[in-house]
Amino acid sequence: MAKIIECVPNFSEGRDKAVVEAVAAAVRETPGATLLDVDAGESTNRTVYTFVGSPSAVVEAALAAARVAYARIDMTKHKGAHPRMGALDVCPFIPVSGVTVEECVGVSKIFALRLAKELSVPVYLYGAASSRDYRRTMPQIRAGEYEGLRDKLRQEEWSPDFGPSEFVPRWGATVTGVRKFLVAYNINLLSTKEQAHRIALNLREQGRGPNQPGRLRCCQAIGWYLEEHNLAQISINLTDFDVTPIHIAYEEAKKDAGDMKVAVTGSEVVGLVPLAALLQAAEYYIAKEGLFILEEEQKVHLAINRLGLNALSPFNPKTRIIEYCVGGVGAGQLGRGSVEELVKGVAARTPAPGGGSVAATVAALGAALGAMVGQMTYGKRQWEGLDATMRRLIPPLHKAATDLIPAIDADTAAFNAYMEANKLPQNTEEERKKRTAAVKEATEQTIQVPLSLLTTQDTTWEPLTQMAVVGNINCRSDIQVGARCLEAGAWGAYYNVLVNLDNVEDAETRKAYRSQAEVLMERAKKGCQAVLQAVDKRASSS
Structure with a gap:
């Protein structure tokens, strides 16, 4: 599942249409961000923007919008009915799908750091990102508003989380953090x-x-x-x-x-x-x-x-x-394409799609075959006594098959991201730090994607084994093929974890990932054997 975060920045301008549109344009022009709504209020003199995207895209979009606001909004001239303390008054990040509150906290802190550094403005953290009870809510932080901010910044307990403890008249201060979706x-x-x-x-x-x-x-x-x-x-x-x-x-x-x-x-x-x-x-x-x-x-x-x-x-x-x-749900370009396109893409003179995408494809087909056998058993008069059992066995197999489809693209995307990270410039200390961080993050994804595949296929063995025992016996070859496909997918994911561990510097981290992969691989081998033995036993007794 794609990681999607919603960002809802509130800017202190709702009357000047040119400024409102310029901020909106900055968001629209950010790759990976989708602007969903612009709500400008004349009496409040405030505009609420709503956009979504990947973690990195929403940070870039929020920063792009803030740059426009810094150039075009002057808080010394601002009046409005809504409480406020800054040109970009508040910028919450909200988890939508595939991302946790904790990850959003990290995103909000990255945004706060970059905003404070680039514009030299004070930034406070609120909500789940705050670590101080007396400044956790917006009313607490915004008390005194813009007019009281100069004196507030002189107090040690109100020093900003990022940026200078200095009053910036044109800007004021910004609050960012995390809240749940409303x-x-x-x-x-x-x-x-x-x-x-x-x-x-x-x-x-x-x-x-x-x-x-x-x-x-x-x-x-x-x-x-x-x-x-x-x-x-x-x-x-x-x-x-x-x-x-x-x-x-x-x-x-x-x-x-x-x-x-x-x-x-x-x-x-x-x-x-x-x-x-x-x-x-x-x-x-x-x-x-x-x-x-x-x-x-x-x-x-x-x-x-x-x-x-x-x-x-x-x-x-x-x-x-x-x-x-x-478009954050379901298959990507590879998963949505035809089998012919996928096979030709794998056979092409390119490193991706490669073994990881093939492993996800094979595993998805294996789980799908298990679900198919259940569907060929459920609702038929001959096996109507098994309807309740099929209602229990089919869903986890169907879910695994569906969940594995996005992994076909995820593996290729992770590989491409790793290669792009390695191409980043290293001319300055700042560039080297940025490249190191990007490579580390991309490496993590190249391991997490196949580990996730191993974890997903691990959920199939119990229901597939039971399906082999009681499912439509006429479909026994489908169960056998399904089991072998799931095992092959597991092997593919396992090999991908091992090869990408070479890029992990920390020995303890490598050891932990290897151990996790080995446990899941061993379970896959035993699971496959259990399914095949159950089918053989039924075939020999029929």
């Missing part, structure tokens, strides 16, 4: 505004006050009325959808609405939503209703249907799910 979510009610607000008070974390907290954590909510649709809504902000998912908010609202004899008529997501949020909902309804659904597209369709996301306006996954907007 899902703006509205639930439709055929009720009064007051009834909607009563439910909102029951749900939201703060409830009706300190002595009457609500039921849902990380949930902010109010009730309002939409004249244009002639219905009320519970307007919800889910500040951490892993703590309170969309479907939980929806189901809890339905409970209260049912008690009040009020009809719920679907819901809506405002703006964009991470794929994970809808897949959470899909898995909930699959489990609740005892459904058997494997394909991601069908799971998304189920979530849209059960949550009623089409009630007020069409919900198009291609334009509303972040990963689909930026």
